Amino acid sequence: MTIHRDDLGDKFGMWLFIFTELLLFGMLFVVYAVYRSMHPEAFRIGGQELDVAMGAINTVILLVSSMTVAMSLTAMQKGDKTKCLQLLGATLLLAVIFLVNKYFEWGTKFEYGLVPGSETLQELGHGTILFFGLYFFMTGVHALHILIGIGLFIFVIVKVKKGDVHKTDYIWIENTGLYWHLVDLIWIFLFPLFYLIH
Amino acid sequence: MTNDEKTHIVPYKTQITVLIVLIILTAISVAVTQLEFGNMNTLVAMVLAGTKSFIVLAWFMHLKYEKKLFPIMVTSVVILFLLVLFVTFFDYSYR
Amino acid sequence: MSEENTQKHKSFLEYQGKYKGILGWILSTDHKRIGLLYLYTMLFFFSLAAIIGLLMKTQLIAPGHTIMGPQTYNSLFTLHGIIMIFIIVIPGLPAVFGNFFLPIMIGAKDVAFPRINLLSWWVYIIGIMIVLTSQFLGDGPPDTGWTFYAPYSFRTPTNVLPAVFGAFVMGFSSILTGINFVVTIHRMRAPGMSWLKMPLFPWTLYGTAWIQILATPVIGITLLLIIAERTLGIGFFDPALGGDPILYQHLFWIYSHPAVYIMILPAMGVISEVIPVFSRKGIYGYKAIVLSTMAIAFVGYFVWGHHMFTSGMSGRALYTFSFLTFLVAIPSAIKVFNWVATMHKGSIHMHTPFYWAVSFLFVFMIGGLSGLVLGSLATNVHLHDTHFVVAHFHFIVFGGTGFAFMSALHYWFPKMFGRKYDEVWANLGWGVFFMGFLSLYLPMFLLGMRGMPRRYYDYLPEFHGANIASSLGAWVMVAGILIIFANLIWSARHGKKTSEKNTWGGKTLEWQVDTPPSLENFDEIPTITKQPYDYSDHSEKLNQ
Numbered sequence: 001m002t003i004h005r006d007d008l009g010d011k012f013g014m015w016l017f018i019f020t021e022l023l024l025f026g027m028l029f030v031v032y033a034v035y036r037s038m039h040p041e042a043f044r045i046g047g048q049e050l051d052v053a054m055g056a057i058n059t060v061i062l063l064v065s066s067m068t069v070a071m072s073l074t075a076m077q078k079g080d081k082t083k084c085l086q087l088l089g090a091t092l093l094l095a096v097i098f099l100v101n102k103y104f105e106w107g108t109k110f111e112y113g114l115v116p117g118s119e120t121l122q123e124l125g126h127g128t129i130l131f132f133g134l135y136f137f138m139t140g141v142h143a144l145h146i147l148i149g150i151g152l153f154i155f156v157i158v159k160v161k162k163g164d165v166h167k168t169d170y171i172w173i174e175n176t177g178l179y180w181h182l183v184d185l186i187w188i189f190l191f192p193l194f195y196l197i198h
Numbered sequence: 199m200t201n202d203e204k205t206h207i208v209p210y211k212t213q214i215t216v217l218i219v220l221i222i223l224t225a226i227s228v229a230v231t232q233l234e235f236g237n238m239n240t241l242v243a244m245v246l247a248g249t250k251s252f253i254v255l256a257w258f259m260h261l262k263y264e265k266k267l268f269p270i271m272v273t274s275v276v277i278l279f280l281l282v283l284f285v286t287f288f289d290y291s292y293r
Numbered sequence: 294m295s296e297e298n299t300q301k302h303k304s305f306l307e308y309q310g311k312y313k314g315i316l317g318w319i320l321s322t323d324h325k326r327i328g329l330l331y332l333y334t335m336l337f338f339f340s341l342a343a344i345i346g347l348l349m350k351t352q353l354i355a356p357g358h359t360i361m362g363p364q365t366y367n368s369l370f371t372l373h374g375i376i377m378i379f380i381i382v383i384p385g386l387p388a389v390f391g392n393f394f395l396p397i398m399i400g401a402k403d404v405a406f407p408r409i410n411l412l413s414w415w416v417y418i419i420g421i422m423i424v425l426t427s428q429f430l431g432d433g434p435p436d437t438g439w440t441f442y443a444p445y446s447f448r449t450p451t452n453v454l455p456a457v458f459g460a461f462v463m464g465f466s467s468i469l470t471g472i473n474f475v476v477t478i479h480r481m482r483a484p485g486m487s488w489l490k491m492p493l494f495p496w497t498l499y500g501t502a503w504i505q506i507l508a509t510p511v512i513g514i515t516l517l518l519i520i521a522e523r524t525l526g527i528g529f530f531d532p533a534l535g536g537d538p539i540l541y542q543h544l545f546w547i548y549s550h551p552a553v554y555i556m557i558l559p560a561m562g563v564i565s566e567v568i569p570v571f572s573r574k575g576i577y578g579y580k581a582i583v584l585s586t587m588a589i590a591f592v593g594y595f596v597w598g599h600h601m602f603t604s605g606m607s608g609r610a611l612y613t614f615s616f617l618t619f620l621v622a623i624p625s626a627i628k629v630f631n632w633v634a635t636m637h638k639g640s641i642h643m644h645t646p647f648y649w650a651v652s653f654l655f656v657f658m659i660g661g662l663s664g665l666v667l668g669s670l671a672t673n674v675h676l677h678d679t680h681f682v683v684a685h686f687h688f689i690v691f692g693g694t695g696f697a698f699m700s701a702l703h704y705w706f707p708k709m710f711g712r713k714y715d716e717v718w719a720n721l722g723w724g725v726f727f728m729g730f731l732s733l734y735l736p737m738f739l740l741g742m743r744g745m746p747r748r749y750y751d752y753l754p755e756f757h758g759a760n761i762a763s764s765l766g767a768w769v770m771v772a773g774i775l776i777i778f779a780n781l782i783w784s785a786r787h788g789k790k791t792s793e794k795n796t797w798g799g800k801t802l803e804w805q806v807d808t809p810p811s812l813e814n815f816d817e818i819p820t821i822t823k824q825p826y827d828y829s830d831h832s833e834k835l836n837q
C-alpha cells in the first residue's frame with residue numbers, strides 16, 4: 001500500500017481529540033459551577049486554604065513550558081535540531097517541576113487532613129467537602145494529563161534524536177505541542193477558580 | 199495526498215512577547231483578587247482567564263495561521279459547552 | 294509492496310498480508326476486515342444479550358417466581374442493558390458498516406488513520422473483557438441497570454466497578470472511531486465529491502461522529518466520578534456529603550441522550566440508501582435530509598432533561614426540556630416524509646433489504662410518536678418508569694437501529710462476502726421476526742399505561758394477560774432471529790458465489806467496485822460528477 005501522509009489530517013485529528021478533552025474538563029467545570037453556586041461561602045473559605053504563591057508559580061511554569069514547546073516547533077521548522085532538542089528538554093523539565101510542586105502542595109493538604117473521606121473534612125461541612133473533593137479530583141485529572149505529557153515528550157525527543165522527526169516532517173512536535181497547550185489552557189481556568197476565589 | 203499546505207513559522211520574538219503578555223495577565227488576575235468588586239470578582243477572573251486562553255489558542259496553538267475551519271470548530275465547541283452550562287442552570291437557578 | 298501489484302484484484306477476504314490466519318484479521322488495518330471484526334463481535338454478544346432478554350421475558354410470563362428471583366432478574370436486566378447499549382447499538386452501524394463502506398462510498402482507499410482504527414477495535418474488546426469480569430468477580434453481578442444511577446451505584450455491594458470502568462474504556466473506542474470518520478470525510482473524499490454530492494449514509498456517519506467526539510467524554514468523566522465516589526467517597530453525588538444525585542442524572546443524560554442519536558442517525562442513513570435503490574428513484578429532498586441530520590445532531594444535545602422529569606428538577610427546566618424535545622422531533626419527521634415521498638411513484642422492487650426498510654418506517658413512527666407522549670410533561674408523570682418507556686425505547690433502539698442494521702446486513706451482504714443469501718428464507722425470517730417484535734413490545738405500551746412498573750421481576754395478577762402475549766412474542770421473535778442468522782451464516786460459507794458488482798442496481802460507489810472489494814477498493818480513484826442518487830437513466834431504460 002502506498003504510504004499515506006496527510007499532515008493537515010493528522011493535525012485535524014489532534015484538534016478533534018482536544019475537543020474531547022475540553023468537554024471532559026468542561027463537565028467538571030459544570031460540577032464546579034453547580035456546587036459553587038450552592039455553597040459560595042464555603043468555596044471562598046476553602047480557596048483561602050490554598051497557597052496562591054504556589055499556584056501562581058505553577059501557572060508561570062506552565063506558561064513558560066507552553067512557550068518552549070511552541071519554540072521547539074519553530075526550531076525544527078528552521079532545521080535547528082539541537083535547539084529543538086534543548087527546548088523540548090526544557091519543556092520536559094518544567095513539566096516535572098510542576099508535578100513536584102503539586103506533590104508538595106498536595107502533601108500539606110494531606111497533613112491537615114483536607115482529603116476526601118477524612119474525618120477532619122467531614123466536620124467542616126458539605127461545602128468544604130465538595131470544594132476539596134473538586135480540588136483533588138480536578139487537579140488530579142490535570143496532573144494525570146501532565147504525566148501523559150511527560151511520556152509524550154520523552155517519546156518525541158527520542159523520535160527527534162533518531163531522525164524520525166525532521167525538518168520536513170514535524171507533525172509529532174506539532175501535535176504534542178497542541179496537547180501541551182491544552183494542558184496549559186485547563187490550568188489557566190483551574191488557577192483562578194480554586195486559588196483566587198474572592 | 200502530501201504535505202502540500204503552506205507552513206507558517208512563528209518567530210521566537212512573537213513567542214516571547216506572547217509569554218510576557220500572559221505573565222502580566224496572570225499578575226493582574228492575582229492582583230485584582232485583593233480588590234472588592236462584589237459579585238463581579240468571579241466575572242473579572244473569568245474574563246482574564248478567557249483572554250489568556252484566547253492568546254494561547256491564537257498564537258501558541260497557531261489558530262491565527264490555520265485554515266478558517268479550525269477556529270470555527272473551536273468556537274463552536276466553546277459555544278456548545280457554554281450552552282450546556284446555561285441549560286444545566288435552568289435547573290439549578292430556579293429550584 | 295509493488296511486487297503485489299499483479300494480485301491487486303484479489304479480494305480483501307483472500308488477500309494475504311503480513312500475517313496469516315486469525316492474526317491476519319485481528320492485526321489487519323484494512324477497514325473492511327475491521328468492520329467484519331466488529332460484526333462478528335456484535336453478533337456474538339447480541340445473541341448473548343438476546344438470550345438474557347428471553348430469560349427475562351420467560352420470567353415475566355406469569356406473576357411471581359417463575360424461573361428466577363429478584364436479584365437474578367436485577368442483574369440480568371443490568372447485563373442486558375450494558376451489552377445491548379454499550380457493546381451493540383452504540384458502536385453498531387458506524388463500527389460495522391461505517392468502517393466497511395464509508396471509505397468505499399466516498400472513494401477512498403481506507404480511513405484516515407487505519408492503525409487507530411484497529412486500536413479502536415482492540416480498546417473495544419478490552420472494554421468488553423473488563424465489563425464481563427463484573428459478572429464473575431467480587432460480590433455478585435451489578436444490579437444498578439445500565440444507567441448506574443447514583444446514589445445506588447456506589448452503595449450497592451455488587452461489583453459495579455468493572456462494569457463502569459469497562460464502559461469508560463469502550464468510550465475511547467467510540468471517540469477514536471468518531472475522530473477517524475470526521476477526518477476521513479473531510480480529507481479523503483474523491484475528487485469532485487463536494488459536500489452536497491456525498492451519499493447520505495456517510496452524511497449521517499459524519500453527524501454521528503461529531504456526537505461521538507463531543508458527547509462521549511461526558512460519560513467518560515461521569516463514570517470516573519462514580520468510580521471516585523465508590524473508592525474515595527468524594528461526595529459529589531452523595532446527599533450525605535452535600536452532593537446532588539440529580540447532578541449525576543444531568544451528566545449521565547448529557548451523554549446518553551445524544552447517544553440515542555449515535556444509534557439512530559446511521560440507521561436513518563442506511564434507510565436513506567436502501568429506499569432510493571429499491572424505488573429506482575432519486576432520494577426526495579436530499580438537502581432536507583442532510584440539514585435535518587445536522588439539526589438532530591445539534592438540537593439533540595440539549596434535550597437530555599426529558600429523562601428526568603420526575604427527578605425533582607426546577608419547573609423552568611421541565612418545560613424548557615419538554616419544549617426542546619418537541620423541537621427535535623421535527624427533523625426526524627422531515628426524514629420520514631422524505632422517505633415516503635421517495636417511494637411515491639417509484640418503481641418498487643421488493644427484496645429483503647427493502648422489507649426491513651419499510652418495516653423500519655412503521656416501527657420508527659410508533660417509537661417516535663410514543664416518544665412525544667413521554668416528552669410532554671403531564672403524561673410523563675404517569676408513564677415514567679413503566680413498561681411504556683421500555684416499549685418506547687425498544688421501538689426506537691431495536692425497531693429503529695436494529696431493523697436498519699438488518700436492512701444494511703441484507704443490503705450489503707453480497708458485496709461483503711461475495712456470496713448470495715437465500716431470499717426466501719431471509720424474507721421468512723423477516724416475517725417471523727416482525728410478528729414476534731410487534732407482539733413482544735406492543736402489549737408493553739398497554740401495560741405501561743395501566744401502571745405496570747419496569748425493572749421488577751414480579752407484577753400484579755391483573756397484568757397477566759398482556760404479559761403472556763408479550764412473552765410469547767419474545768419466543769416468536771427469537772425464532773425469527775434464528776432463521777435470519779442461520780440463513781446468513783450458512784450463506785456466508787456456502788452461498789452461491791457472485792462477483793456481480795451491482796447486486797441491487799445501486800448508484801453509490803460501493804456498487805462500482807469489485808465484489809468482494811479488493812484490498813485498496815479502487816484501482817483508480819473515480820472522479821465524481823453526478824449526484825449520489827441519479828436515477829435519470831432508469832426512466833429511459835423503462836421506455837425502451
Ligand SMILES: [Cu+2]
Pocket residue numbers: 549550553596597599600
Ligand atoms: Cu432522550
